[in-house]
Amino acid sequence: AIQMTQSPSSLSASVGDRVTITCRASQGIRDDLGWHQQKPGRAPKLLIYSASTLQSGVPSRFSGSGSGTDFTLTISSLQPEDFATYYCLQDYEYPRTFGQGTKVELK
């Protein structure tokens, strides 16, 4: 199975900060990667698919990049509603695998 390694596992940031989360695949997955946001007690929500395509309705401060094995989710200016846990998910092959998550907390 493809292993997805996210870093960091958690980070503390302030409103207005630029935040970057990375996800590394154990083998090449083209651009078959999505980023999902989960707030406490809530279902996940898709932010980015195909590594860099913004899902409809998602604010433009979110962006994704990468291809092959290395991927990045960037929040250009962190807002109060962005404090959550973020997961990458590869859909290149089965079994689908998630990263372990990155919790973004208020500094």
Added chain:
Amino acid sequence: EVQLLESGGGLVQPGGSLRLSCAGSGFTFSNYAMSWVRQAPGKGLEWVSTISGSGDNGDSTYYADSVRGRLTISRDNSKSTLYLQMNSLRAEDTAIYYCARDFGDSGYYPIDHWGQGTLVTVSS
């Protein structure tokens, strides 16, 4: 608006069975592959299973190794409903189970919508 509503969760003893359902609305259910994803208490997300949509004959199924042979995914397009039959349940199956829709029908598209989840607790 796409809506996914799970039901059927609850408390079950180890070795027992349970069937989860997920009713889809706001889209043509048969045209989309559907998945189950779970989250154990305090843990991350774990993909469980996917079934393809009607454009792919709807008969392709995929499973995580941890559930293969015990959990079975199926769908009834006439009822716009996805199922997960759970047999030989173990304590480690305790989790919130989310229903999710893929972008397309083949099972090789990203997940784009999630349900609110249903809690399964396996305990004596």
